[in-house]
Amino acid sequence: MYTPSTPQQPLGSGFGAASTTAEVIAGIDLTGRTAVVTGGYSGLGRETVRTFLAxxxxxxxxxxxxxxxxxxxxxxxxxxxxxxxxMDLLDPASIDAFADRFLATGDPLHLLVNSAGIMAAPLTRDARGFESQFATNHLGHFQLTARLWPALVAAHGARVVQVSSLGHRYSPVDLDDPHFERGAYDPWVGYGRSKTANILFALALDARGRDSGVRAFSLHPGSIAGTGLEKHVDPRMLKGAGMLTEDGTPVLDPARGLKTPEQGAATIVWAATGPALDGHGGVYCENCDIAPYGPDLTGRTSMAQSRRLYGVQRYAVDPDTADRLWTLSERLLGLTFATAATA
Known part of the structure; x- marks a missing residue:
């Protein structure tokens, strides 16, 4: 087991909950750099793409x-x-084809933003029998990152950003039953497991990649209604959590994490490009800064309760659990993620 190189505590970035992508990218020139953004055609991913292009x-x-x-x-x-x-994150062959196409260019990959995801979906399984949220949100991105690894190393200073969520507070990962083959399925527990997996993956990836110049981060961007991520969620739940008004209008309140796309994507852009994070990695971020530890939670936490909380759960940044998830992911996917630390 390893010791994380960066403390899980705020840096004092100078940004906050209401900061926008324009503010965090100001003065940063990405000319000559290449980025891959999954989920980059909608919601926060689209705003991230727009900002990188600009x-x-x-x-x-x-x-x-x-x-x-x-x-x-x-x-x-x-x-x-x-x-x-x-590329389809539920199709291993399409992930390999995407990576092979990129590697064939010989170009380095400077920024990989793993933003695509599904939330609170009904129980569905892919062709392998894997539960769809864990397979899409975690395993697909694990495979993509593994296959693009040579291009990330070739950048001599790459960042990998895992877009997680406050939803990690709903559940730790279950390494013994990741696909609900024995336990009863709950869509929010499934979402929570996958979002916790995003954070653990960033922690383990950073430990293995930092000697090769690849740093990894995870984050909660905030909650932005109307992105399509909430398509499986009953609007009454969103109203009860204070995210929508009674007539269905999104509530904007950055202090509670209710943001515009420009505010929500700001933490993604900051994690991917912010100079304050040079030399750091493996940490979970919120509101354009490294997040503190949150209060320990026991049992099921509702959406409304989670919105009043802050920070990362300690189970999501536990190095031993991160190592075990890494091993499980390799076994489930039938691959070896050969970073310098594991080669």
Missing amino acids: AGARVIVPARDTARAEKALDGIGDADRLQVWP
């Missing part, structure tokens, strides 16, 4: 439906620096 980066957006993605991204920035390539 700062001069070349951006590749993987998408299951490329026509839909291209339409959503039309006019977002310099078309010469934006590409949409096919």
